[in-house]
Amino acid sequence: MFFSRKAEPVTQKVAAILASYFSMDVAETASWCKATSTDGNAEGVHVTLPFCIDSQLPVLSDLVLAKLKADSKHALTESQLSFSTEITSQQTSLPPITNIKNIIAVASGKGGVGKSTTSINLAFALMKEGAKVGILDADIYGPSIPIMLGNTSAHPESEDNKHMQPLMAHGLVANSIGYLVPQDDAAVWRGPMASRALTQLLNETLWPVLDYLIVDMPPGTGDIQLTMAQQVPLTAAVIVTTPQDLALADAQKGISMFEKVDVPVLGLIENMSYYQCRACGTKDYVFSKDGGEALAERHGLPLLGQLPLDIHIREHGDAGTPLLISSPDSPISASYQEAARALSMQLALTLSPREEGNKHIKGNPIGIVGS
Numbered sequence: 001m002f003f004s005r006k007a008e009p010v011t012q013k014v015a016a017i018l019a020s021y022f023s024m025d026v027a028e029t030a031s032w033c034k035a036t037s038t039d040g041n042a043e044g045v046h047v048t049l050p051f052c053i054d055s056q057l058p059v060l061s062d063l064v065l066a067k068l069k070a071d072s073k074h075a076l077t078e079s080q081l082s083f084s085t086e087i088t089s090q091q092t093s094l095p096p097i098t099n100i101k102n103i104i105a106v107a108s109g110k111g112g113v114g115k116s117t118t119s120i121n122l123a124f125a126l127m128k129e130g131a132k133v134g135i136l137d138a139d140i141y142g143p144s145i146p147i148m149l150g151n152t153s154a155h156p157e158s159e160d161n162k163h164m165q166p167l168m169a170h171g172l173v174a175n176s177i178g179y180l181v182p183q184d185d186a187a188v189w190r191g192p193m194a195s196r197a198l199t200q201l202l203n204e205t206l207w208p209v210l211d212y213l214i215v216d217m218p219p220g221t222g223d224i225q226l227t228m229a230q231q232v233p234l235t236a237a238v239i240v241t242t243p244q245d246l247a248l249a250d251a252q253k254g255i256s257m258f259e260k261v262d263v264p265v266l267g268l269i270e271n272m273s274y275y276q277c278r279a280c281g282t283k284d285y286v287f288s289k290d291g292g293e294a295l296a297e298r299h300g301l302p303l304l305g306q307l308p309l310d311i312h313i314r315e316h317g318d319a320g321t322p323l324l325i326s327s328p329d330s331p332i333s334a335s336y337q338e339a340a341r342a343l344s345m346q347l348a349l350t351l352s353p354r355e356e357g358n359k360h361i362k363g364n365p366i367g368i369v370g371s
């Protein structure tokens with residue numbers, strides 16, 4: 001291969017700065033950095049990141065430029081340094097679904113800990129960080145995604161009576177059993193019917209190209225959840241828990257369930273970690289303190305985020321405009337984005353890329369309903 005003599009050192013310099021910033025080996029960050037040149041002479045550096053951190057790019061760019069400036073031989077101007085994101089499709093044991101790079105299960109051992117609320121806000125947070133995201137409501141017995149997206153009366157359209165166009169709400173692509181059958185019908189389904197419904201939803205939806213499909217799993221760790229986890233080509237799972245012992249014991253079962261089916265757990269998200277008084281700012285640890293952190297530590301997993309018990313999270317979820325949509329610049333939205341960045345990085349940096357690459361990415365189908 002032919003390298004420009006001038007280009008190599010500056011890309012290496014940028015790779016070294018990135019390696020130190022992300023606490024990684026320079027050999028890994030070097031593959032992200034390419035010299036940009038028009039006539040064979042290096043004119044700048046383009047960095048392709050394998051995870052989505054759009055909100056941090058201005059800070060990262062300033063840091064790289066400042067460090068390069070300190071070394072005048074390698075100084076770059078702002079226009080000579082650019083960033084983009086290319087999410088890779090990671091390995092799964094089951095064959096992938098057309099157009100979906102990574103499927104992430106959001107699960108909880110215990111019901112009512114805020115799994116669906118976390119799923120939807122994480123999905124929007126990943127979008128805000130630059131990823132293409134969809135959500136699949138696998139909570140067959142209690143689908144809440146249509147309520148949280150404010151489109152309970154919507155139905156996916158089908159041109160051939162075999163495949164569905166997913167719904168689109170606030171830019172997020174979605175499908176749910178809640179759009180297809182009345183709640184009371186699904187509530188009496190037995191296990192095999194429920195997991196068949198999930199695989200149908202997954203396989204018969206015309207998903208556009210997605211970096212991440214978030215799957216809001218049904219609560220619990222019983223046979224139904226286990227079968228679902230086995231039937232879906234999950235890339236990884238995230239466990240949502242509240243900090244009290246009861247929920248943690250169930251979260252532990254959730255971790256074991258995914259271990260049993262060889263689905264890597266990316267980390268934990270602790271929901272309702274504390275309540276902060278609006279008048280005096282005091283934090284009350286309503287459901288105990290640091291339980292998520294202790295569980296994460298015990299399993300050698302990262303704690304991807306801690307979200308407070310907050311009235312706005314509930315109100316906006318119930319109103320069909322999740323917090324990330326209604327108050328995108330609030331501190332709680334920033335916490336969801338931090339968790340989304342941690343999740344994206346954890347997925348890109350700890351798992352292996354799919355051996356067959358992106359053969360299953362075929363391109364966007366046309367006309368998503370309700371966009």
Ligand SMILES: Nc1ncnc2c1ncn2[C@@H]1O[C@H](COP(=O)(O)OP(=O)(O)OP(=O)(O)O)[C@@H](O)[C@H]1O
Binds near residue numbers: 118142
């Ligand atoms: N951090 C939070 N602060 C305030 N309310 C919250 C928070 N997280 C979730 N809630 C509320 O708690 C209720 C249960 O949340 P959600 O439906 O997300 O839980 P779940 O774990 O998915 O429940 P299920 O087990 O029934 O599927 C909802 O009313 C939601 O708005």
